[in-house]
Amino acid sequence: MTSLHGLIAVVLVFLAATGITLPGPVGAGVEYVPIPAISTSKNDGNDIGLIVPILVTDPDGELKYIVAPMVVHNSIVGTRGSLNLFRYEPGGRQIRFIGSYTEEIERRAEFSYADPAFSHGRYSLNVGASYFKNATPRFFGLGQATSESDQTNYTGREARMNWRFGIHANEVTQIAVGQRFRQVSLQRGATDLPFTVDEFPAIDGVQGETLILGHRATFYYDTRNNLVSPTDGMAVTAYAELNQNIRNGDHPVYSRYEIDVKKLFPSESKRAILVVRANLQATIGTQVPFFEQSSLGGQNNLRGFGVDRFIDKHLISLSIEERIHVLRAKIAGTSADFEIAPFLDTGQVFNDYRDVTFQNYRMTPGIGFRGIVRPNVVGRVDYGYSRVGGAIFAGLDFPY
Numbered sequence: 001m002t003s004l005h006g007l008i009a010v011v012l013v014f015l016a017a018t019g020i021t022l023p024g025p026v027g028a029g030v031e032y033v034p035i036p037a038i039s040t041s042k043n044d045g046n047d048i049g050l051i052v053p054i055l056v057t058d059p060d061g062e063l064k065y066i067v068a069p070m071v072v073h074n075s076i077v078g079t080r081g082s083l084n085l086f087r088y089e090p091g092g093r094q095i096r097f098i099g100s101y102t103e104e105i106e107r108r109a110e111f112s113y114a115d116p117a118f119s120h121g122r123y124s125l126n127v128g129a130s131y132f133k134n135a136t137p138r139f140f141g142l143g144q145a146t147s148e149s150d151q152t153n154y155t156g157r158e159a160r161m162n163w164r165f166g167i168h169a170n171e172v173t174q175i176a177v178g179q180r181f182r183q184v185s186l187q188r189g190a191t192d193l194p195f196t197v198d199e200f201p202a203i204d205g206v207q208g209e210t211l212i213l214g215h216r217a218t219f220y221y222d223t224r225n226n227l228v229s230p231t232d233g234m235a236v237t238a239y240a241e242l243n244q245n246i247r248n249g250d251h252p253v254y255s256r257y258e259i260d261v262k263k264l265f266p267s268e269s270k271r272a273i274l275v276v277r278a279n280l281q282a283t284i285g286t287q288v289p290f291f292e293q294s295s296l297g298g299q300n301n302l303r304g305f306g307v308d309r310f311i312d313k314h315l316i317s318l319s320i321e322e323r324i325h326v327l328r329a330k331i332a333g334t335s336a337d338f339e340i341a342p343f344l345d346t347g348q349v350f351n352d353y354r355d356v357t358f359q360n361y362r363m364t365p366g367i368g369f370r371g372i373v374r375p376n377v378v379g380r381v382d383y384g385y386s387r388v389g390g391a392i393f394a395g396l397d398f399p400y
Contacts, residue, residue: 006125029057029064037072042306044136045076063088063373077135077190078103086277088376091117092227103137105155105190115258116227122175123165131159137189140289141200143312144348146358148388153189154196158182166220172218184291205289211246212292213254224264229374231270235262240291245289254285256292262400277400279347281315289314294349296362299393300400302345302363306387310349316356317347319400323370336394341368345384362386368399 037051049072056065066086073079082100089095098110112128135155136383140146164178186206197206216239224233238259245252252312258281265274279301281294290311296302297309321343328337346363350356366384379393 012096015347019266029059031055031057037070039072039391039394041136042145042389045073045074047074048078048098049073054218058342063376066377074102076104077106080106082108089113091121092118094376094377098342106133107296108132122168124164124176125160125169126164126178129161133157133187138193138306139188139200139203139290139310139311140309142203142351144310144350144362146310146353150199151193151215152190152199153193153398155187155189156394164216172221172223175381176218176220178216178218180212180216180248182210182214184212184289199234202291204287205291209247209291211290212243212289213246214241216241216330226375228376229378230264230265230274232266234264236260238327243285243292245287248287251286254288254292257282257284258312260400273323274322274400275319275323277317277321279315279317282315294350296347297391299382299395302347302362302364302386303343303366303382303384303399304345304390305362305384305388305395310362312349312351312354314351315347315349317345321399335373337370337372337374339370339372340368340378341366341370341382343368343382343384363390366390370398 023162026383030066032052032054034050034052036348037047037049049070051068051070054065054067055063056234058064064087068084070082070084071079080100081104082098085097087095087246092116094113094369096112098108100106100108108130110124110130110132112129114126116124116195118125130274133155137154137156139152139154140148160180161183162178162180164176166174166176168174169292185206185208186197218237218239218382222233224235233335239257241256243254245254258279260277260279262275262277265276267273270384283293293311293313294315295308295311296315296317297305301319302309321341323339323341325337325339328335330336342365344365345358346361348360348362350355350360364386366382368380368382369378378397381392382399383392384390
């Protein structure tokens with residue numbers, strides 16, 4: 001589902017490419033401009049419409065709010081109206097709300113609160129909840145060797161809740177615990193593709209309603225100089241999670257594990273930053289729903305393929321990206337930096353570690369365009385190429 005995350009990214013890149021100067025403020029620290037909203041995604045289709053981002057800054061020029069009502073027409077699900085609110089506070093604290101209603105099937109309501117310096121910096125706190133119906137997901141089956149001809153579609157009806165509480169052991173190390181709840185059911189999708197439930201009735205998670213309660217412990221080591229728009233440092237995240245599949249009476253418990261390493265190598269001027277990311281995931285258990293397993297494809301890895309193109313129990317991936325500064329401009333009274341970012345993503349999913357071979361790795365080169373309002377906002381558009389064509393993704397963050 002295309003959201004404000006993608007459309008704001010398109011707006012930022014659009015402003016940079018056309019050199020538009022925003023109009024004068026309509027009030028103290030408030031600026032806005034109607035902008036065409038144009039977006040495309042391999043799974044989600046094409047969007048065209050209008051977005052009116054309202055950017056509110058404090059007297060020092062720091063961005064405080066983004067309020068963005070929008071109306072777009074999607075080539076698959078019809079016209080969508082959305083209201084989006086982002087609030088940014090000192091210390092990296094953020095509040096986000098997204099609500100949307102679409103002509104066909106899709107609905108979304110999402111709230112999140114993040115405070116990385118809770119209680120005077122001693123702890124971190126994250127809470128969130130969402131409900132949505134996404135009518136455009138694809139499923140090709142499990143494994144690395146699935147074929148494009150096996151493509152199916154479904155509507156994912158989901159409700160999610162989560163919380164995480166972390167303790168800062170020192171300035172760069174944090175230990176966190178949290179829980180998540182996920183309710184999922186599959187309904188008929190919005191495309192003419194075969195219905196996933198009809199084509200893959202034996203796949204775990206396809207039939208009926210799935211209720212997941214997860215308990216996670218996470219280790220963070222982070223020397224980056226900013227959580228949202230870093231230019232230097234290293235981040236290591238490792239977690240272990242025990243999950244209860246409440247509807248599954250035969251095999252209700254399974255576990256998931258992940259280690260993710262990111263390292264930034266800036267040039268002396270920091271106008272060019274090489275970023276390397278390695279990721280390893282494992283799922284241990286029987287009858288694990290397909291949407292709870294590891295996946296490749298989408299805006300954060302293997303960007304030449306659609307979201308969740310390859311799914312299996314385990315995953316290994318590597319990405320390299322060079323972020324090159326090209327321009328600085330003023331937007332809503334604040335400085336914005338613009339970058340290009342050539343990249344290469346590679347990886348594979350597998351059911352058993354004995355199946356890992358170099359022949360099974362998929363590679364997707366590509367190019368990204370970034371608009372950054374430091375320290376809180378990153379808008380991006382990435383194009384990745386694959387042997388089946390390519391994919392375009394937009395987001396309100398870095399891919400890693």
